[in-house]
Amino acid sequence: MATLDLDDISKIYPGSRDRAVDHVSMKIEDGEIIALLGSSGCGKTSTLRMVAGFESVTEGTVKLGDRIVNNLKPAERNIAMAFEGYALYPPLKVRDNIAFSLLRDRTPRAEIDKRVGEISDMLELGPMMERYPPGLSGGQQQRVSLARALIRKAAIYLLDEPMSQLEPQLRALLRARIKDHLIANKMTTVIVTHDQTEAIALADRIAVMDNGLLQQFGTPEDLRERPSNLFVASFIGEPPMNLFSAEVAGGVLQVFDNEGAAAFTLPLRQGALPPGSRVMIGMRPHKLRVSEDLAGATLRGRVVTNHWLGDHSHVGVQVGGCFLIAVAGRHVVAPVGAEVGIIAPEDAVHVFDVANGQAIRHGLHDQATAA
Ligand SMILES: Nc1ncnc2c1ncn2[C@@H]1O[C@H](COP(=O)(O)OP(=O)(O)O)[C@@H](O)[C@H]1O
Numbered sequence: 001m002a003t004l005d006l007d008d009i010s011k012i013y014p015g016s017r018d019r020a021v022d023h024v025s026m027k028i029e030d031g032e033i034i035a036l037l038g039s040s041g042c043g044k045t046s047t048l049r050m051v052a053g054f055e056s057v058t059e060g061t062v063k064l065g066d067r068i069v070n071n072l073k074p075a076e077r078n079i080a081m082a083f084e085g086y087a088l089y090p091p092l093k094v095r096d097n098i099a100f101s102l103l104r105d106r107t108p109r110a111e112i113d114k115r116v117g118e119i120s121d122m123l124e125l126g127p128m129m130e131r132y133p134p135g136l137s138g139g140q141q142q143r144v145s146l147a148r149a150l151i152r153k154a155a156i157y158l159l160d161e162p163m164s165q166l167e168p169q170l171r172a173l174l175r176a177r178i179k180d181h182l183i184a185n186k187m188t189t190v191i192v193t194h195d196q197t198e199a200i201a202l203a204d205r206i207a208v209m210d211n212g213l214l215q216q217f218g219t220p221e222d223l224r225e226r227p228s229n230l231f232v233a234s235f236i237g238e239p240p241m242n243l244f245s246a247e248v249a250g251g252v253l254q255v256f257d258n259e260g261a262a263a264f265t266l267p268l269r270q271g272a273l274p275p276g277s278r279v280m281i282g283m284r285p286h287k288l289r290v291s292e293d294l295a296g297a298t299l300r301g302r303v304v305t306n307h308w309l310g311d312h313s314h315v316g317v318q319v320g321g322c323f324l325i326a327v328a329g330r331h332v333v334a335p336v337g338a339e340v341g342i343i344a345p346e347d348a349v350h351v352f353d354v355a356n357g358q359a360i361r362h363g364l365h366d367q368a369t370a371a
C-alpha cells in the first residue's frame with residue numbers, strides 16, 4: 001500500500017505541441033480510491049500510464065510512497081494495472097492469465113488456487129476458467145483483465161475503464177463487490193472512467209479532467225454542492241445544472257434569458273455580491289421543487305414538459321424566457337400548460353464569474369462563499 005503524489009505533471013507526446021496532460025497535481029492517500037473522470041481524450045489514460053511507467057513524464061514528478069518513480073521501469077514500481085485494451089495472453093487459459101503474476105513469483109500452489117478462486121467468484125468468472133481469451137466476449141475479457149490486476153499484491157492499483165464493456169446489471173453488481181474488496185484490503189486505487197455514476201459509486205474522491213487540465217479534485221459531494229467552476233458544474237449531474245446569466249441590480253439578482261431579456265429575479269442577501277456584478281448562476285434540478293402553491297413559491301412558470309421516469313419526474317418549466325428543469329421524486333400531476341410554482345432554496349443557487357467561469361459563491365447565504 002502506498003500514497004501517490006503527482007506534482008505538476010505534464011505529458012507532451014513526441015511530434016505534438018499540446019499538453020495531453022497539463023500541469024496536474026494531486027495527492028492520493030494510502031488506501032484511498034480515486035476516480036479520474038472526464039470525456040474521451042481529456043488525458044486520463046495518459047495520466048495513468050505515466051504513473052505506471054508505460055509513458056515517460058514530460059514535466060513534474062510522480063512519487064509513489066516516498067520514492068520518486070519517474071525513471072523506474074514499470075516492473076520496478078510495484079503497480080498492478082488493468083489496461084484499457086485488456087492485454088491478455090491469448091495462448092494461456094483464463095485461469096493462468098489470472099494467476100500469471102503469482103506463478104511468476106513462485107507463489108505456493110495452494111495459495112494460488114485460493115486467491116484465483118476468490119477473485120474469479122467475485123467477478124463471476126467461474127465457468128470461464130478453462131477457456132482461452134480469444135473465445136471470450138469483450139466484457140468477459142475485461143473481467144479477466146480486472147481479475148489479473150486485482151489478484152496481485154501491489155502498492156497501487158490502476159484500472160483503466162475497467163467496467164466499460166459490461167452489461168448494466170452485471171456492472172452494478174460487480175461495482176459493489178469491487179468496492180468492498182478494495183476497502184477490505186485497503187488498496188490504494190486509481191480508476192479511470194468517463195461515467196460519472198461509476199465514479200460516484202466507487203471513489204472516495206473524484207478528479208475531474210478536461211483537455212488535460214485538472215478541473216477539480218474532491219468528494220462526490222464537493223462536486224455536486226461546491227463545483228469549483230462552470231465546467232464541473234455543467235459536467236456533473238443529470239439532468240445538468242440550469243445555467244443563466246444574471247446581474248446584481250437593486251438588491252436582487254436579475255436573471256436573463258438567452259436573448260438577454262429580463263426573465264425573473266431572485267432575492268439576494270445584502271452584501272452577498274457587489275452591485276452591478278455580471279455573473280452566471282446555476283441551479284441544480286434536484287434542488288428545485290415544483291409546487292402547486294403559487295403564492296409560497298420563489299418563481300412562477302408554465303409546465304412545458306413533464307416526464308415520469310419510473311421513480312421520479314423531470315419537469316420542464318418556462319419562467320419568462322428561461323427554461324428550467326426540476327426533478328421531483330414523485331408523479332407531478334401538473335399537466336403541460338399548467339401554471340406552477342418553483343421553490344428554489346437559497347442554497348440551490350451557485351454563482352460563477354462570467355469572465356473565467358470560477359465559482360464565486362455557493363448559495364446566496366452570506367457565509368457560503370466559494371472556497
Ligand atoms: N501515444 C500517443 N501519441 C500521441 N498522442 C496521444 C497518444 N496517446 C494519447 N494521445 C493524445 O493525448 C490526448 C489524451 O489522450 P488519452 O490520455 O488517451 O485520453 P483519455 O484516456 O482521457 O481518453 C488525446 O488528444 C490523444 O489523442
Ligand SMILES: [Mg+2]
Nearest residue numbers: 044045046084
Ligand atoms: Mg483512455
